[in-house]
Amino acid sequence: MRVPGFARLYAGLLLGRVGGSMTFVALVLFVLERYHSPQLAGATAFMAALPGVVVSPLAGALLDRYGRARLVVLDYTVAAATLGLIASLSALHALPPPLLLAIVAVSSLTNPLSWAGARSLFPILAPRHLWEHANGLDSSGHVIATLLASPLAGTLVGLFGGEWALATSGAVYVVAAAVMLRLPDPRNKAAQVGSVLRNAWLGLNYTLGNPTLRGLALTLSTYNIGNGLLAIAVPVLVLGRLHSSPAIVGVLWGLMGGAGLASALVAGRMSSQGRERQMIVAAIVIATLATAILPFANSLVVVGAAIITLGFATGPFDIGLFTLRQRRTDPAWFGRAFAVSMSLNSVGNPIGSALAGPLIAWSLNGALWTAVAACAIAAVLPMLFIPSADDAAAPVSSAG
DSSP, rough: OTTTTHHHHHHHHHHHHHHHHHHHHHHHHHHHHHHOOHHHHHHHHHTHHHHHHHHHHHHHHHHHHHHHHHHHHHHHHHHHHHHHHHHHHHHHOOOHHHHHHHHHHHHHTTHHHHHHHHHHHHHHHHHHHHHHHHHHHHHHHHHHHHHHHHHHHHHHHHHHOHHHHHHHHHHHHHHHHHHHTOOOOOSSSSOOOOHHHEEEEEEHHHHHHHHHHHHHHHHHHHHHHHHHHHHHHHHHHIIIIIIHHHHHHHHHHHHHHHHHHHHHHHTTOOTTTTTTHHHHHHHHHHHHHHHTTTGOOOOOOHHHHHHHHHHHHHHHHHHHHHHHHTTOOOOGHHHHHHHHHHHHHHHHHHHHHHHHHHHHHHHHHHHHHHHHHHHHHHHHHHHSSSOOOOTTTTTSSOOO
């Protein structure tokens, strides 16, 4: 925190993640409450992610050329505006499903600017010997946001309705944007030449040509299919099968965040060099076993135990992932490579969410077992497709 600019970056990123975690919970619960449709909830989650994945190479090129902090602010501003629009239109009973999906899709287009922009600032502002510590804070920031924001969003939906929960999420994004406005934005030492589109294409080629980034994308996209399924299936399990409330859904995600915070702070104090792949595999195995509990869950206690176990796997998983990606990416490509890598890694989330609706309509347990299968497959991929040796010098023809 004594590194110049890092405390402000962390504060802005934490607030942005609070807004994101609130939105994640509130949007799904809002759709289930207002439209009573798991299928629409899955489609909404799909549209909230996929457009951002598609434009991620362009977003990465913009980050490397024009700076990161100001573009993070742009994304936070767009998120606040679209959440306010959804809440207002819903309150006026003027939000048919196609319009909801269109607004969510537009909001998604700027998401990679904050995903990759803030995270690519971490290895730029923090010296290399503090990367594990910085990544521990990065991971803990994510789970702190989940710990605080998820119960708040669930409670707001339960007490006041989904519109108020979404509007509050938008207000948090406004505060996050204000904090990030004054963040110093280090310039990229390797100046880009050529058009933004050309640099976007180069960033995509670099990421796909880097064996580590390619292996991470294959692993995480598969693993996140399970997470995308759980994002819809767990609320349906709690609200439908167990007849509980939206607030309990938020509390469960908060418990996951608390467990993840504890494991991230412990794992972040240990050197991960040379052990990143093993950390990722171990975390996915734990997550697979925890997910396999959910089809048998007949009480909130059992669901809570599974969710907490999933949370414990988050800390070492995140630190292994973040540190490996930073070590094996040329700093000149941080913006472009991180934007493409993070979007490829997360592409499983919208796929899983889109599958969740039809699968839940067929069988809730079928959806949960599909999530288990995705996690189990992901557990074997790192040792097969992520090289054990450093490949940071893999395909770099030009930094721009």
